[in-house]
Amino acid sequence: MAGGIEEHPGDDAEMGRALRALPRHAAPVRFRAAVSAALAPPARRVGLSTWLASAASALAMAMIMLLWIAPGLPPTATPDPLRPLTRAVINEHSRTILWGESRPDVVPTVLPRAMDQSGVSLNWVFTGDDQIQLIDAQPIYLEGRRGMELAYQDADGHAVTYLILPLPALVLPERGRVQIDRWRPLVRKDSGFTMIMWKQQGLLCVLISDLVSDDDVGKLKDYFVKVRSSTEPYATY
Numbered sequence: 001m002a003g004g005i006e007e008h009p010g011d012d013a014e015m016g017r018a019l020r021a022l023p024r025h026a027a028p029v030r031f032r033a034a035v036s037a038a039l040a041p042p043a044r045r046v047g048l049s050t051w052l053a054s055a056a057s058a059l060a061m062a063m064i065m066l067l068w069i070a071p072g073l074p075p076t077a078t079p080d081p082l083r084p085l086t087r088a089v090i091n092e093h094s095r096t097i098l099w100g101e102s103r104p105d106v107v108p109t110v111l112p113r114a115m116d117q118s119g120v121s122l123n124w125v126f127t128g129d130d131q132i133q134l135i136d137a138q139p140i141y142l143e144g145r146r147g148m149e150l151a152y153q154d155a156d157g158h159a160v161t162y163l164i165l166p167l168p169a170l171v172l173p174e175r176g177r178v179q180i181d182r183w184r185p186l187v188r189k190d191s192g193f194t195m196i197m198w199k200q201q202g203l204l205c206v207l208i209s210d211l212v213s214d215d216d217v218g219k220l221k222d223y224f225v226k227v228r229s230s231t232e233p234y235a236t237y
Contacts, residue, residue: 085170088143090191104134114138114148115148119147120148120234120236125230131155133152137151145165149162149163149164159209160209161209166202168235180224181228183198193208194217201234205228
């Protein structure tokens with residue numbers, strides 16, 4: 001007896017037998033799907049606007065990090081468009097030093113042949129003075145172009161090579177130009193050599209020597225003035 005209601009243990013067994021005797025039917029497919037969807041955790045759906053906002057936030061953070069890190073990164077070297085040409089000039093000058101001949105007595109003879117074979121003619125040419133002398137002239141083939149080389153030697157024994165190439169489309173940069181007398185040629189130092197480069201009549205002209213100290217570069221500038229004032233090259237083709 002509990003709360004005035006009398007319990008009969010046999011009632012539960014009889015109820016169970018009655019329920020088992022009832023007919024059973026399978027649940028409809030839609031009903032099972034609805035129950036499964038109701039019991040499953042809700043799927044997170046991201047709209048386009050939410051995705052765009054997240055992407056923009058990530059991009060902004062990446063840009064901030066880049067701006068913070070960039071000052072500490074090493075600078076990227078700018079490619080030098082004249083590098084292949086300057087290397088070719090240095091190689092030709094070195095070849096002249098190693099294998100060239102001093103032939104000042106035959107320059108009047110070899111000069112016309114060099115002009116004929118190089119496609120570069122000279123209305124007049126600086127042959128030398130008491131400081132520097134023209135000792136040889138020959139045609140060359142440099143950077144896919146025929147040209148001319150005039151070899152000089154100064155009173156101290158330094159080899160000074162004057163190269164002339166038909167490169168009308170080449171534009172020398174302003175950076176590195178130096179005022180020498182009334183001209184502003186490009187002056188470069190590379191691998192123990194000094195080069196003075198300028199354009200004349202559509203031709204690239206280069207004066208190169210191993211004169212690299214401040215005093216020696218001053219000498220090379222003097223030689224440049226002599227050559228530039230007294231030599232007029234032009235392309236014959």
